Amino acid sequence: MDVRDGFVGTIGNTPLIRLGRLSAETGCEILGKAEFLNPGGSVKDRAARYIIEDAERRGVLKPGGTVVEGTAGNTGIGLAHICAARGYRCIIVIPDTQSPEKMDLLRTLGADVRPVPAVPYRDAGNYQKVAGRLAAATDNAIWANQFDNPVNRQAHYETTGPELWRQTDGRIDAFVCATGTGGTPAGVARYLKERSPRVKITLADPHGSGLYSYVRTGEIHLEGKSITEGIGNSRLTANLAGTPIDDAVRVDDPTCVRMVYRLLREEGLFVGGSTGINVAAAVEVARQLGPGHVIATLLCDRGSLYAARLFNRDWLNANGLDPER
Numbered sequence: 001m002d003v004r005d006g007f008v009g010t011i012g013n014t015p016l017i018r019l020g021r022l023s024a025e026t027g028c029e030i031l032g033k034a035e036f037l038n039p040g041g042s043v044k045d046r047a048a049r050y051i052i053e054d055a056e057r058r059g060v061l062k063p064g065g066t067v068v069e070g071t072a073g074n075t076g077i078g079l080a081h082i083c084a085a086r087g088y089r090c091i092i093v094i095p096d097t098q099s100p101e102k103m104d105l106l107r108t109l110g111a112d113v114r115p116v117p118a119v120p121y122r123d124a125g126n127y128q129k130v131a132g133r134l135a136a137a138t139d140n141a142i143w144a145n146q147f148d149n150p151v152n153r154q155a156h157y158e159t160t161g162p163e164l165w166r167q168t169d170g171r172i173d174a175f176v177c178a179t180g181t182g183g184t185p186a187g188v189a190r191y192l193k194e195r196s197p198r199v200k201i202t203l204a205d206p207h208g209s210g211l212y213s214y215v216r217t218g219e220i221h222l223e224g225k226s227i228t229e230g231i232g233n234s235r236l237t238a239n240l241a242g243t244p245i246d247d248a249v250r251v252d253d254p255t256c257v258r259m260v261y262r263l264l265r266e267e268g269l270f271v272g273g274s275t276g277i278n279v280a281a282a283v284e285v286a287r288q289l290g291p292g293h294v295i296a297t298l299l300c301d302r303g304s305l306y307a308a309r310l311f312n313r314d315w316l317n318a319n320g321l322d323p324e325r
Contacts, residue, residue, distance in 0.1 A: 007085045010039040011049050012159045016167040016296065021266045022283055027291025030282055032299040033164065036271060040078040042301035043160075047183050048078030050155035051144045052086070066091060066141035070131030072180065072230035073102035074301055075146050080109035091138075093131040098229055101305045121235055147181045148238035156187025164188065164296055165195055173293040174200040176249070176282040178231040178274050179211065182240025184298065193244050200289070203248040204281030204297075206232050206256070211240075215248035227253050227309070227319060228273040249281040253321060256280060260303070260310060261323035270303035273310055 004010045014034045022030040035043035055061035066089040067079055076092040083090035090111040094103065095118035106113045114134075119125050128147060135143035146152050164172060175192055177185045189201040205212035207224030209232025214220045222234055233240075256276035263269040263279060278297040286295050309315045316322065 007039050007081050008049050008053075011045045012038070013163060014038060016164070017267075017269075017299070019263070019267055019279065021262070022279070022286075026283060026286035028286035028289065029294045030279070030286060031168070031294065031296045032269075032275075032279065033160070033167075033296060034299050036275075036299055036302045038078075040074075040081045041305070042074040042077065043184060043298055044074035044301075045078040045081070046155045046159055047146055047152040047181070048075055048082055048144075050151045050158075051146065051149060052079065052082050052088075054151045055142045061088070061142050062140055063087065064140065065089070066135075066138050067144055068131050068135035068138065068141055069093070069144035069146065070126075070128040071146065073098050073106070073305065074230060075144070075181075076106055076111060077102070077109065079144060080106055080111040084110050091131075091134060091141075093127045093134065095127050099306050100308055102229075105305070146183065146239075150239060152181055152183030153186040153190075153239045156184050157191050158187075160184065161188040161191025165192065168294055168296065170195065171294050172196075172199055172296050173289060174202060174282075174285050174295045176202045176204055176278060176285050176295060176297040178204040178206070178228075178277045178281070178300075179240065180231045180233060182233070182237040182243065185245065186239050186243040189243050189245065200246045200285070201244060202281060202285050203245050204277050205248055205250050206277055207250065207252055208232055210234050211236075212248045212250045215245050224252075226256075227321070228256060228277060229306070231274045231277065247285075249284045251277045251280045251284075253319075254325070257310070257316065257321045257323050258325075259283075263299075264303070269299060271299050272301045272303055272306050274300040 019030045038045040070093040096115040097118040192199040206226035208226045210220035259280040260276035282297040
């Protein structure tokens with residue numbers, strides 16, 4: 001029988017989808033890895049699995065223990081699913097600016113959700129730092145620490161990267177990806193560069209993040225702001241440090257929103273803002289490279305997590321955004 005072993009056994013091996021209209025427009029193969037088909041609905045299921053299994057192997061997460069994490073949502077969702085399956089308590093510290101759909105889902109999954117004000121990383125009240133202190137003060141608890149735990153990066157080196165290489169028969173010319181923790185581009189880039197140094201790695205970044213300037217100049221400078229959630233950063237995480245990145249593309253909110261709605265109307269793909277950033281940047285890379293190339297990116301999560309904002313015309317209008325322009 002072809003049977004998967006529970007929730008964890010269903011993570012990964014997601015399909016690679018050809019984006020037909022965009023491929024035709026650019027003359028390239030624009031391919032999206034359907035990470036929204038992971039059982040928890042996002043690419044972050046991969047990191048959640050590796051972090052928990054690593055803690056179990058090392059004996060720091062014991063039966064009946066607690067997993068604490070600071071997250072913009074998707075890693076928390078993956079952790080909450082796995083904690084429910086394995087009998088752990090899950091505490092999620094989340095910026096209060098994140099979508100209500102994410103918070104409601106986390107509570108439905110049994111997580112203890114603790115919203116905190118959204119403040120910069122340098123502030124002691126930043127959600128990541130709050131989570132670290134909370135884990136240290138809780139008996140039989142671990143802090144997942146997705147931003148600086150290299151197991152996050154390893155998850156993508158051992159799964160996402162090899163899957164992309166296999167699914168493209170090694171013909172991949174470029175990989176384009178936005179990042180928050182740094183785990184996904186770090187792991188995928190390392191694997192692909194080992195297989196073929198010619199593969200171009202491009203970081204996609206929204207306004208309000210300093211990673212675009214870091215790749216281009218070596219220094220972090222923050223400019224503007226973005227409606228996107230869970231991507232971009234004001235610092236270089238331990239996961240991202242040392243990653244072989246060739247270039248960066250900055251994508252503004254209007255471009256992101258237009259791409260999200262194009263994917264829905266032209267491809268039937270109901271995805272979130274990070275995917276809009278990824279695919280818009282992939283199109284830019286395709287235009288830079290010229291026809292005949294294979295460009296892969298990630299379709300990160302489901303649009304249903306952003307229904308009250310990204311797919312709410314009143315909210316878009318209030319933020320000066322129009323999917324038609």
